[in-house]
Amino acid sequence: MARLLCLLAAVALALPAAAQTAPVLPDLDGDPVVLVVHGGAGTILRANMDADTDAAIRAALAQALRAGHAEVVAGRPALDAVSAALQILEDDPHFNAGRGGVFAADQTVRHDASVMDGATGLAGASSGTMHVRHPILLARRVMEASPHVLLSGEGAEEFALQQGLELVPNTFFHTPGRLRGLLSVQERERSATGLARPAPHPWQMHGTVGAVALSAGGSLAAGTSTGGMTNKRWGRVGDSPIIGAGTYADDATCGVSATGHGEYFIRLGIARDIAARMAYLDESVDQAASHVIGTTLAEAGGTGGVIALDAEGNVSMPFNTEGMYRGTITRSGRVTTMIYGDEE
Ligand code: ASP
Numbered sequence: 584m585a586r587l588l589c590l591l592a593a594v595a596l597a598l599p600a601a602a603q604t605a606p607v608l609p610d611l612d613g614d615p616v617v618l619v620v621h622g623g624a625g626t627i628l629r630a631n632m633d634a635d636t637d638a639a640i641r642a643a644l645a646q647a648l649r650a651g652h653a654e655v656v657a658g659r660p661a662l663d664a665v666s667a668a669l670q671i672l673e674d675d676p677h678f679n680a681g682r683g684g685v686f687a688a689d690q691t692v693r694h695d696a697s698v699m700d701g702a703t704g705l706a707g708a709s710s711g712t713m714h715v716r717h718p719i720l721l722a723r724r725v726m727e728a729s730p731h732v733l734l735s736g737e738g739a740e741e742f743a744l745q746q747g748l749e750l751v752p753n754t755f756f757h758t759p760g761r762l763r764g765l766l767s768v769q770e771r772e773r774s775a776t777g778l779a780r781p782a783p784h785p786w787q788m789h790g791t792v793g794a795v796a797l798s799a800g801g802s803l804a805a806g807t808s809t810g811g812m813t814n815k816r817w818g819r820v821g822d823s824p825i826i827g828a829g830t831y832a833d834d835a836t837c838g839v840s841a842t843g844h845g846e847y848f849i850r851l852g853i854a855r856d857i858a859a860r861m862a863y864l865d866e867s868v869d870q871a872a873s874h875v876i877g878t879t880l881a882e883a884g885g886t887g888g889v890i891a892l893d894a895e896g897n898v899s900m901p902f903n904t905e906g907m908y909r910g911t912i913t914r915s916g917r918v919t920t921m922i923y924g925d926e927e
Contacts, residue, residue: 614913615913616797616897617655617796617799617896617912618668618911618912619794619796619891620647620648620668620672620792620909621791621793621794621840621842621888621889621900621910622640622643622678622908622909623678623679623790623791623792624789624843624886624887624902624908625843625904625906625907626904627905627906627908637922640908640920640922641920641922644909645910647667647668647669647671647672647794648911648918649912649916650670651665651668651796651912652912653667654796655796655797655799656799656914658799658800660798661701661803662700662723662804664794664796664798665795665796665806666698666723668794670717672792672808673717673718673792678791678792679792679809679810680791680792680808680809681694681716681717681808683758683761683790683810684756684761684809684810685764685790685815686810686814687811688765690762691713691753692756692761693712693811694715695708695709695711695809695811695820695823695824696718696719696721696722696823696824697722697806697824697826698719698804698805699804699805699826699830699832700726700804701802701832701838702802705727706726706830707731708722708725708734708825709721709722709733709735709739709824710733710820711736712740714751715748716748716750716755717749718808719806721742722806722824723806724742724748733826735820736818756810769814791808792807792808792809793808793823793830793842793890795838795839803832803892803894805831805840806830806840807829809821809823820845821849822848825849827855828841828848828851828854828855829842829845829853830854831854831858836862837857837861837868837871837892837893837894838891839853839857839858839872839889840854840889840890841887841888841889842887842889842907843886844887847883847884848885848887850883853876853879856879857872857889860874860875861893867893868891869897869898869901872901873901877903886904887903888902888904896914902924904924906923907921
């Protein structure tokens, strides 16, 4: 780790620009959704939201959608749209990812991220990184430049360094609001009676970001990035870097990015379950996603939501919490952002 810190001053190398390909718009009727993003699900109520925060979150979602849309209309791969959108949300401290990542118990911020390409079935992920500015880019590099799917901790950071990704001190990710969140969780746990730690509050896992894109060529990709759970310890890993739990993409069914109480999403294989229902039961993306969140997850006692998109641009965004930051952009560039449970 000391070696990594010494090298933080080194000039970060930009990723090579993605290959330019001619835009080939798929033969889809109407104005299909080509990109869907989320910024986390949880106890998100109008009553607790001030107008400035509401507007700032919608603006960030819209900016992310437009950045990804530019990649799609330029004819670049769906993974480029996912990366472009999620880098913007990782830089925005409103979300539990990148800069606004929640604190672990030791007052560090540790990120998890993953991507999957629906055309090839390839995937990449990273867990527990502390210095990679854009974990979503690292996940993509794991997929494209290593023979592995999931790298963790110091090894993942060493790989990021070798790949020329931008590294920053952990303090870059620290925000006063997240520190207050950590201290209040720790106070709550100290005052709990008995030996058991209280179950995490929904807001301890709130603000993860994710995206699913449909390229002009008709291929899907999905990605998810998070700081995980406030006050996490023992190297806790959530669902976000677990392919099939927090992220999944397959052109034949759908792309999925999840947010919520990760332990449930891992145990239930939520993202893959949605795709499997489409494949085995011939359900639509909305039937499959709504069943998995509304029935499978809810009956197990888990909370959260997903965004899901199929290769025809049909979108589903179910959640069983009060709200979920979410938004879509269509092929023609029509942006919709939503926060609360009563927004259609
Ligand atoms: N699913 C993430 C985790 O459990 C948290 C979240 O979605 O907000 O790490």
